[in-house]
Amino acid sequence: MNIDEALRLTEIMLGLAFIQQSIEHLHRPNNEKILFIPRIVLSLLLVIGFQVSWALIALVALSLVILKRFHGPYNGGSDRMGLLILVCLTLAHLAPNHMWQEIAFGYLAVQLILSYLISGWVKIVNPAWRSGRALRDVFAFTTYPVSENLRGFAEQPKLLFVMSWCVIAFELLFPLSLLNTNTLYFALIIAATFHLANAFLFGLNRFFWIWLCAYPSILWFQGNYV
Amino acid sequence: MIKRMVYNPARNEALFLASCAERLIKDDLEYEAHSTNEIVTRIEQDIAEGLIVESGRYLQFRLAFISRDKEQIVKHVLYVSDMIELTRGAAS
Numbered sequence: 001m002n003i004d005e006a007l008r009l010t011e012i013m014l015g016l017a018f019i020q021q022s023i024e025h026l027h028r029p030n031n032e033k034i035l036f037i038p039r040i041v042l043s044l045l046l047v048i049g050f051q052v053s054w055a056l057i058a059l060v061a062l063s064l065v066i067l068k069r070f071h072g073p074y075n076g077g078s079d080r081m082g083l084l085i086l087v088c089l090t091l092a093h094l095a096p097n098h099m100w101q102e103i104a105f106g107y108l109a110v111q112l113i114l115s116y117l118i119s120g121w122v123k124i125v126n127p128a129w130r131s132g133r134a135l136r137d138v139f140a141f142t143t144y145p146v147s148e149n150l151r152g153f154a155e156q157p158k159l160l161f162v163m164s165w166c167v168i169a170f171e172l173l174f175p176l177s178l179l180n181t182n183t184l185y186f187a188l189i190i191a192a193t194f195h196l197a198n199a200f201l202f203g204l205n206r207f208f209w210i211w212l213c214a215y216p217s218i219l220w221f222q223g224n225y226v
Numbered sequence: 227m228i229k230r231m232v233y234n235p236a237r238n239e240a241l242f243l244a245s246c247a248e249r250l251i252k253d254d255l256e257y258e259a260h261s262t263n264e265i266v267t268r269i270e271q272d273i274a275e276g277l278i279v280e281s282g283r284y285l286q287f288r289l290a291f292i293s294r295d296k297e298q299i300v301k302h303v304l305y306v307s308d309m310i311e312l313t314r315g316a317a318s
Contacts, residue, residue, distance in 0.1 A: 020232055020233075023233065024233060024234065024235035024238055027235045028235075028239075028268075028271060070242065070264075071249070071260045071261075074242050075238055075241060076245065133294075137294055140299065141292055141299075143240075144237065146227070199230075199231055200231075203234050203237035203238075203241075205230060205231050205232065205234050205237075208231070
């Protein structure tokens with residue numbers, strides 16, 4: 001995948017992810033529509049590839065207004081990742097030459113790698129994660145209707161111990177997947193499945209879609225620099 | 227479940243309200259008014275939509291947090307709001 005293809009694919013995926021997020025804000029009769037209807041229109045421009053640079057700049061400006069409206073990200077990590085992808089895409093479009101374009105887009109790939117690596121590190125230094133108790137508490141405390149039906153998992157400490165170490169090992173070893181295109185594809189399928197499970201079990205749907213948007217950058221990065 | 231992959235506003239709103247709750251117990255005045263307003267606005271909207279049955283003109287909310295103390299799960303009420311007059315959906 002060359003950088004132009006990867007950038008275009010990221011634009012389309014990010015536009016669709018932003019539309020998905022924005023539609024969720026239209027269900028309440030309050031002042032959020034004034035922010036999210038324009039976001040849908042700008043995201044559509046991104047998807048169809050019309051006036052992309054201007055659409056990206058306008059989306060960055062609108063994102064700052066949305067951050068102020070909610071006194072921070074509305075949806076924590078997924079909004080932060082969305083903003084990171086948006087800023088990297090915008091900088092890649094505004095870059096004065098090919099080298100700076102690659103630096104901007106490569107930065108996104110590095111951040112994606114770090115998102116898994118640091119998550120793994122945070123877990124392995126935490127005794128609750130190493131013992132499997134953190135995952136037990138996730139199932140025990142959840143208020144999400146789907147996972148309430150799975151509360152019985154909290155009584156399966158051995159299973160959750162193994163699951164905890166699988167997650168930790170995968171996240172810590174993720175950077176090694178860049179050594180080969182096939183291992184990277186395999187790792188990304190595992191990672192996407194992990195996000196999909198979180199979306200089904202805990203309702204974290206935005207994380208699934210937005211993390212997928214960063215995958216073209218790492219596929220391009222691996223193909224060109226590893 | 228498939229539908230919730232692309233449209234799950236209630237869950238994402240609940241996550242945002244959890245962030246507001248965490249900000250409120252930090253006792254940060256900068257965030258207090260904003261977070262209180264976000265929570266109250268949504269309670270009032272739920273009342274207006276009939277999702278919460280109310281019987282008075284005022285509302286008060288509390289924030290309860292659960293945590294683990296060794297093998298016990300304990301619940302602490304860390305914040306109780308002021309009495310707030312309902313501005314919509316109020317009983318007459």
